[in-house]
Each structure stands twice: as structure tokens, then as C-alpha cells.
Amino acid sequence: MNRREILARVGEAVEESSAEEIDWAAVSEETTVESFGFDSLAVLDLIFDLKQEFGVQIPVEEMLAMKTTGDLVTYLQNHAS
């Protein structure tokens, strides 16, 4: 799976989890994770949604340390089987 495909699938999970309305078409790998307005509930949702989608469970600490969606894509690319 290439980065573009991963980003698209991440988008579906983020849209499900975020409390904000997100225009995913405008999101790039440089978009900050902070701009999604995640609270701890949304982080929890995203962890489990991504696990379901990619079979990868991201530790909370690593998830919170991610700055951009590109970081998220890189993590998933490196860990997805």
C-alpha cells in the first residue's frame, strides 16, 4: 500500500474519531494532528479504528507524539504487515 492509499484510509478513521468537521480533501501529509482537535476520547477511538483498519495498535505515547498526518502514515507504513 502506498502513502496516498494509507492517507486516504487514515482519513476515514480520523473523520470518524474527530469532534471537528474535517474536510479530508484539504488534508495533506503536512497537516498537523493538533488541527483535528482530538481530545483523549478521540485519541482512544482513533487508536482502535486504526487497529481495525491496519491491524496496528499505536501506543498512546507514540500517538500523542505525532505532529503531522505524515508521521501517522509513516508509522503505519513501517508497522503494517
Add this chain to the structure above:
Amino acid sequence: MKRLLMRVVVPEVALALIRLLDASWRYRETDRRHLVAALGSGKPVIGAFLHGRIFLLLRHMSRRRNGRWLSMCSKSLDGDAMARVEERLGFEVVRGSSGGGGLQAVVDMIDRVQASPGLGACLAVDGSRGPRGRVQGGVVALARRSGGLILPVTASARPAHIFRRAWDRTLLPLPFARVDVVYGEPFEVPARMRAAQLKEWCVDLEDRMVALQARADELSGAGDSEPVRAPLPSD
């Protein structure tokens, strides 16, 4: 030295004390049918209790007939001692709290109850630091992501000592006290919800816990002179 005390000496002394006191207490359960229904539902059971009532419930809930439970203890030295006591009583334990590692601990709890059918998770609704009686998001988050049932449970006792300077006004039954354990009706929460809905469910659970505590106090003929819910600065 303090580490050794908290990890070895304190747990052994606390365990001996709990077992000794427990042997003298007379338990009375009310609405046990709710526990039985929840355990027989085939879904993970999330036991919701008030932090200040932990000493009344610890030994009781560790009995096999009352289910198998996973609990959360903080990563502090106090948490080390508590974790050892709980493990010795038969609980499984994950480490973390609202003060640190709490979200990861909730993730771990969800994973473990989903991977181990029959294992329930129990969590103090007001966390490890309070405010007393104010429900934090952990229990609701745990229930919604695990697909579990929330089972409110509390207890009261007479005679008992209340540690008035503790944030949770910990209640410790005196020797030969009668301990009333009361179960609330188990309920589900939606799998998907926004932050505002989570808050509403927390308030709903809070109301259930307050009502259940009032019932337990009425049955035991005892209770705390202070309200279950600590007043907030905005109240």
C-alpha cells in the same frame, strides 16, 4: 528503603489486615441479580465503584463467585503497594491513572477484557485523585470501546471509620461491622459518541452512583455526613 517498604512490607501488612477485618465482617448483598445478569450476558462487565468505598468491595469482589476482575492501579509507590495487594487477592492489574498513563491503561484494559472472555474490568468512577463522586470518562470509554456493560456497585457499613482528610473520604468498616453491598442495574452505552455525549453519560452514571450510595447507606443505617459528590468551585 521507602520503595522496599511500599512494595513488600506495606502490602503484606495491608493484606493481613484486610483478611482479618474481612473475616469479622458480615456481608449482605442487595440486588445480586444485577451482578449475575451482567456476568451471564456474555459481554465484558465494567464494574463502576466510588474510590472511597474500595476497602468494602476489594475482598468481596475478589471472591470467585463474584467474577474475575481486572483493575487499574497508579504507577506511584502507593500504586505499587495497592497493585500487590490486589494481585494477591486474585485481581489482574494494569498500571496507570489520571495522573499518568491513564489512557494507555484504559487501552490495555479494553484489549485484555476483549481477549479474555469472562474477565471484567473494574474502575473507580472518580479516578485516583477525584473530585470525589465526580465521574471521569474512563469507565464510559472502557464500556463503549469494549462493548461492555457498566455495572454500578457500591457499599456501606456500620460501624465504620471515615478518613475525613482523604479526598475520597475513605470508609473503613470496623471489626464485626455489617457491610451492605448494593448492585445497580447494568447498562450499555453507545459505541460511538462525541465529547458532549460522553459528558452526558458521565452525569448519568454519576446520578446512578449517588442514588445507589444513598440506598446502601439507608440499608446499613450509616453513611457519610458529606455528600457523595464533592462540591465543585463552580457550584
